[in-house]
Amino acid sequence: MNAVYVRVSTDEQAKTGYSLQDQLQSCRQRLLSLGLPNISEYVDDGYSGEFLERPALERLRDDLRAGTIENVCVYDPDRLSRNLTNQLILADEIEKAGAKLLFVTGDYDASPEGRLFFSMRGAISAFEKAKIRERTMRGKRAKVLSGKPLFAAPPFGYSCDRVAGQYVIVPEEAEIIRDIFARYSGKKYGILPLGADLRACGIVNIRTGKPFSASVLHRMITNEMYAGTKWTFQIYQKLIAQKKRKIIHRDKSEWVAITIPAIIDRETWEKTCEVREQNKVMAKRNSKREYLLSGVIKCAGCGYAMRGITYPKRTKKEYGYYVCTAYINENICNCKTGIPVQELDEAVWNHILQTYSASYIAANKRRKTIDKPRHDTEAQLANLKARKATILKWVSAGTVDMDEAEKELKNLNTSINAVMESLESKPKIIDISPKEIASAKTMDEKRRVLLKLKIKVYAKKEGGKISYTIRDS
Known part of the structure; x- marks a missing residue:
């Protein structure tokens, strides 16, 4: 039996038939011109050549191992794969099965020189794929830097x-x-x-x-x-x-x-x-137990959020722990020891009672302090936008090198974003009195205090010792 293998890499090409029928027809003509009828087709429509896991290719490899195939015809080496290693693996399997590998776009020679040429073509194919990807991304980035969005389906509104x-x-x-x-x-x-x-x-x-x-x-x-x-x-x-x-x-x-x-x-x-x-902080969801630091606590080791978990014991008592959620996000964290909920909750709350009265007074004093006049920052933003508009005019007129323009536009966008953030950011104002902090007794009252303070708690337990830091969120 003689095999024809064809492949396209995207679903859209497969649906429209782009290149599939061309490949099949060319491969059939190649085999028939050599007097090789009895042709079986193996078609992978919409599968990337980067991986060997393709339904039709796997059937072809099974038939090769069974010894039922004498010749394998492919339109071009990159239809087997654009990955050089995969190309060599498949060519080696075909040779070991006693079959002959044929291409429409050229002849395959199993000699050392022929394999060297085959390898060179595979390397060139991989290079071409990388260049296509690079040019595509460069074009998208240049479009975005010029202020035009990359359209997908428009959101509601x-x-x-x-x-x-x-x-x-x-x-x-x-x-x-x-x-x-x-x-x-x-x-x-x-x-x-x-x-x-x-x-x-x-x-x-x-x-x-x-x-x-x-x-x-x-x-x-x-x-x-x-x-x-x-x-x-x-x-x-x-x-x-x-x-x-x-x-x-x-x-x-x-x-x-x-x-x-x-x-x-x-x-x-x-x-x-x-x-x-x-x-987010106040949500109880389906938790059977409330945790003071839920939505506020993060792992000091990896930065992922920590969640409260309760374990029942034989004594019918329940013990709560804060554990890192890195594993949920398929990441590795070295802080694998759970932190006892009661111990950490008490430590953090006592810290808040002792320190935030003073910080409240200091923060309210800072309300009246203006570090930099707003109009200076707005003038800086206007200047940056004017420079960006000038460069875009030069790009449209073709009077500036695209590489240099893209680099300068990227720097300008970074600066504009930073200035806009500084204009939008507000000094932290603790909108809560020391009396409200001290009078909080219930879980809901304490959690509302944490919410108003706008803090995050970073905690971990190492060597049996709990350590934590409190930062502004």
Whole structure:
């Protein structure tokens, strides 16, 4: 039997038939021209050549091992794989099975010279793939640095003007967005009560005609696009197996902010963020036991949040511990020892009672201190934006090198983002009196104190000793 193996790497190519029929026809003609009928086809539609785990390829390898195949015809070496190592593995398996490897675009010679040429072609193929990826990413980054977003499906409230390269507000959807943010920030709802309130008022997703789900509402109130800032290059996807990708978060220094039309004002957004943090700290969810530091405590070893867990003992007593959640996120943390809840809660609360009375007075004194006039910072921001606009004009006119322009635009965007953050940031004001701290007795009262103090507790236990630090969140 003679085998034809063809492959395309994307689902879209597979659906449209792009190159698949071409490959099959060319491979069949190649075999028939050599007087080799009895052809069997092995087609991998929408599978990356980076990995060997492909359904049709695995069937082909099984048939090779069974000795039922005499010739294997492939359109080009990169259809086997763009990975040189994988190409050599497959070529070696075909040779060991006593079959002959044929290509439409050239002849394969099993001699040392032929294998060297085959290896060179594989290396060139891998290089070409890397260059395509690099050029694609470079083009996307240049577009974003010029202030134009990378369009995907527009979120509720917006449509896309692809000619102008900008998002456009949809008025009737924008009204619903404003209503949702007003209800959430004004009534301090959780997601589920917010959804129930919207359903009771007959407010639905006008795109689908159905009520807003909890997941959709959560994406809405956490999307800064609605406040006029779209962040790009926050994450990237890495192919780790066939049909399986891993989402990797980029460092914040790599993020790029794009200004888009705002549906809500910045004050509403900041209030929403504050309510979201409050709900996060105060949420009881399905916990059978309350933990004072829930939503506040982080692991001092790796920075991941810690969660409270209660273990029943034979004595019918229950013992609570704070444990690191790194394992949930498939990360490794060396701080594997749980921290007793009661011991740490008491230590942290006593620390707050002893120190925050003095810090309250100091913080309120700092309210009247202005480090730098706001108008100076605004002038700096205007100057940076003017420089950015000038460079973009030079790029449009073709009077500046693209590499140099991209580098300068990246630096300018970093500076603009930093200045904008300094304008938006507010000095920490402890909006709570020493009397309120001292009078807190119940779990809810103490947790509300922690919420107003806006702190994070970083803790760990080593050698039987608990250590912790308290930082501003």
